[in-house]
Amino acid sequence: MVRSGDSHCGAPKGYTLTNFESLGVSKPIVATLFQLGIETPTPIQEHSIPLLLEGRDLIGLAQTGTGKTAAFGLPLIEKLLADERRPDNRTTRTLILAPTRELVNQIAESLKKFIRKSPLRINVVVGGVSINKQQLQLEKGTDILVATPGRLLDLVNRRAITLTAVRYLVLDEADQMLDLGFVHDLRKIAKMVPKKRQTMLFSATMPKAIADLAGEYLVDPVKVEVTPPGKAADKVEQYVHFVAGKNDKTELLRKSLTENPDGRAMVFLRTKHGAEKLMKHLENIGYSVASIHGNKSQGQRERALKAFRDGSVKTLIATDVAARGIDIPAVSHVYNYDLPEVPDAYVHRIGRTARAGRDGIAIAFCAPDEARLLRDIERLMGIDITVASGEAPANMNGAPRRANGNGNNRNRNGGQGREGQGRGEGRGDQNRSEHRGSRQERRPRREGEGSEVRAGGEERRPRPERPTSRNEDFRGQRRGEAAPNLGPDNDLASTSDFRPSAKPQRPAHANGEPSGHHRGNSRHAHGRPARKHGEDRGPQQAQAGEPRRDGNGGNRRGGSGSRNGGQRRERA
Structure with missing residues (x-):
């Protein structure tokens, strides 16, 4: 756990250093920083670089934009250059985890500027791009891998990379990773990396969850706190x-x-x-x-x-x-x-x-x-x-309250909820019971009221209820179809094209009997004698010019007369 006695806040004795070379950074890298216009270390760099070069585990508390990437990146580069061993195939010596693609790319771009004219390799692993291409890039191994936790685990499961050779582990924006729900992914990754490693954790805030995470990942860490948590920049x-x-x-x-x-x-x-x-x-x-x-x-x-x-x-x-x-x-x-x-x-x-x-x-x-x-x-x-x-x-x-004192549900006030927009100007002066009470009670339909009559005197039957086997997670998606990428305000769910169609009902025959049902066992509704199952058409029907189905004796399931496969052939 973090020991308060090791905390370095402000500018403690022994850390009033004014240039990178006095912090222990080598001259070639100092020259590169000078070319980039970086001459004076920031407070988080000034306090962190000497401790990381000593090999200490570290918790750095600082806001975004205070130079955290160089604070952990420069010591890592120094140590990797000092060790001339090359990484094995599908391994990495350094793993840097960050919560978003943008931050991963930003970290990688900054580190690439620091290692100009050096043999070190840096690879990026994020979602939203081809995983196959990333897999090929990791084939020869890498010195520094910057990744989001989810895509990293995908590649581990593909055996595109192993984490058994990781010597340096960095968790950047750790509080944000916890907020995004990466805690379970982080625990999985922690079991894959060696216990003998140097770990750095950087965060803008220090809630209890971060302290617990530090206890799992870090050994005897030193805490460097530049800006107290919850404090904004003075300017x-x-x-x-x-x-x-x-x-x-x-x-x-x-x-x-x-x-x-x-x-x-x-x-x-x-x-x-x-x-x-x-x-x-x-x-x-x-x-x-x-x-x-x-x-x-x-x-x-x-x-x-x-x-x-x-x-x-x-x-x-x-x-x-x-x-x-x-x-x-x-x-x-x-x-x-x-x-x-x-x-x-x-x-x-x-x-x-x-x-x-x-x-x-x-x-x-x-x-x-x-x-x-x-x-x-x-x-x-x-x-x-x-x-x-x-x-x-x-x-x-x-205590938060609404205008009428009926609680503090923000969505009822027209505010925004977690998943979408609120309902506009809000109806804070009406509670839910009032809304329900203002609805007219549905009265029973009188006989003959509102019904439509089809030709033949048949009354239109009510629409069947929506089947429950339909995938309700996607609006209008039929089983087996790809999920449409619909926004929360899409109204495709209400269009007829996306409603499940009930089995069509055949209209009744003029004599009042339903179409498609046999009167007895001898004749169809249209008056033609009915065939028994499997019986072929007789020669009289064939001579009359009626099409004949070859194969399977007229059975509609399969054969050349099938709906799905064959074509009907006229008998000569």
């Missing part, structure tokens, strides 16, 4: 606008973007659907905007990030999952269009601005049903966020 100015609803949020966002045309902004929402909807709205009214969320392909996300980094797109709409770990130094504004459910996520969001010594502004929009979320955020950070406009609701200082 971030934070403001909150209290609004009545979603329309007010959109108008305030539009006004702020217009007033800051040269700024680069990130806008965070809770849902994929909400992010895409807001992006299209801003794009339609003339703003330069892109979006990244879980419904975007890997290529779409990479192109959106590249455009945002290059400046061709000024505003990036994102969800928390898609934007975790992204390092874009020039972000001037962060907008919390929706307040996050988890207070720690707010700290991660606003940490996207005020990087590399720059100033930043974080603006939050708070609807009445989000008051408890804002209160939890302020409690975590130990501050009162400055009110820019509006008035704080009465429930900010007490």
Whole structure:
């Protein structure tokens, strides 16, 4: 477990170092850093690099964008270069795990810049791209493997790589991996790597789950804490606008973007659907905007990030999952269009601005049903966020409640739920019983009322109930069909093409007897004598020009007369 006596916070004695060479980094790598414009180590680098070069397990607590990649990457490169052994086929000497594809790619790109003109190999393993291509790349082994846990386990199961040669293990953004549900994958991976290894865990926060994880992975670790958990960068100015609803949020966002045309902004929402909807709205009214969320392909996300980094797109709409770990130094504004459910996520969001010594502004929009979320955020950070406009609701200082005091269900107030958009302006003044009570009771249908009569006097039969064997997880998907990629607002489920068709009912014959049923055993409903099962047509029928089925004696199941296989042949 973490020992408080080993904690290094601030600038302790013995660590007041000002350049990388004095930290123990070799001259060739220092020269490479100088070419990249990196001359002075950040606090997390200054405190971590000497300890990692000593071989200590380490817990690093720092926000995204503080230089964590170099903090663990430079010591790893030094140790790998010192050991001239090459990795065996389908093995790796170093394993770095991160929660998202974007963060994995970002880490790999940074490390590749540090190892210019060196023989070290770096490979990336993420979902969303060809697993076969990744399998081929791992065939000759690799020095550093940067991966997401899920795709790594897929490749392990394919025997494309083994983890028995791992000497260095890094868990980056560990708190985010736990939030995304990777804890079981991490435990599986922990059993595959050797116990004799050096482990580094980096996180922006230190909840109990991270402490428990550190106890499983690390041995006698030292903790380096640069920014206390729950604290934002000092140069971030934070403001909150209290609004009545979603329309007010959109108008305030539009006004702020217009007033800051040269700024680069990130806008965070809770849902994929909400992010895409807001992006299209801003794009339609003339703003330069892109979006990244879980419904975007890997290529779409990479192109959106590249455009945002290059400046061709000024505003990036994102969800928390898609934007975790992204390092874009020039972000001037962060907008919390929706307040996050988890207070720690707010700290991660606003940490996207005020990087590399720059100033930043974080603006939050708070609807009445989000008051408890804002209160939890302020409690975590130990501050009162400055009110820019509006008035704080009465429930900010007490238990969250609705306008009529009937509980705190956010979805009933028109807020957004976990899986999609809320119901618009909300109906907070009506409880569920009132909604049900306003419904008219269905009265029994009177005889003959509302029924349709078909030709022949037969009354239309009611539609049969929907069969339960249908796959209900996908709207309109018939058994055996591929699942359509439908959004939560798709209405294909209500179209006739996607309803299960009941077996058609044949209309009744004019004499009132159902069509298709024999009167007795001798004749069909149309008056022609009935054949016995297996009996072939007689010569009289053949001479009359009626088609004959060859084979199987007229049995419709198989043979050349079958519906599925053969074709009917006319008898000469």
